[in-house]
Amino acid sequence: MLNALEILTTVTVGLMVGVEFSVAFVMNPILNALPEDSSQRGHTHAGRMLGAVMPVWYIGSLVLVGIWAVAGRHHDAAGLVAVAGALLILSIVMSLLLLVPINNRNKTWTPENRPENWKQQLNRWERLHYVRVAVIVAAFALVVTALT
Template sequence: MVLVILALLLNSALLMGNEFAVAAFIHPSLSGKDHRSNLVVIQHFANLYGRVMPIWMGVTTALHIIVCVMAWFYSPLVFSWLLAAALIWIIVIPYSLFFPVPLNNQVKEWDLNNLPANWEVIRNRWDIYNWIRVMLLMTAFIALSIGFRLTVE
């Protein structure tokens, strides 16, 4: 049980760290003074993440559910923390599909020579939605970490 949770913990840390890096460093860097000139790079990231993240997040959510079921038989206390983490992950998936992903899909399709009038508003809204997702992932990671800590005591 400990090794399974440890593997999930490492995977979740990588995913959360990736999302944090995008929110805290990549997007602010690309949204600086000459924001418009970086849209090609932003579209490239939108395409890449649009292919990778659904798989990574889907697998991570499934693993959270599996580990949670395993913890049901292991310890009620560990189960409660892992359930909290799994429930947050279950919330993150539809949240992502309804909020940041549609905006990401718009950005991917933009004609850079004919941007929509509200393109900067869309980018700023995506940043806000992504920060909310990062906060949810951090909360899930804390719950998972507590669950892991309880398994090794």
């Protein structure tokens, strides 16, 4: 049963990392290369869509890692899993305090009502997102290492 949990957790966290990595290094560069109104509208749509899905994915990943840490507490890799969980908690705290407020504003913008500094706000979100991606990549690396 623990093996199935380990696999499910690894796949779930890995897919989340893949999506967030793609946002940082594929989607955002594509959206940023579009003409201004299209770029802003694309970011708004992405913010709405991913803003609805990612909280469930982050919390679900954390819950799975937590269950694994408890269920496998007597195994050698339990410490790695626990540290991965701490990193996922950090990523959630970062999201709630730093990224979500910007995304919530972005979700309401249109070309007619966006603030003058909308590009600066999105650039700040992107810089913070790079840090969050690094944190969750580290968590994923620990989860994978715990399998070996």
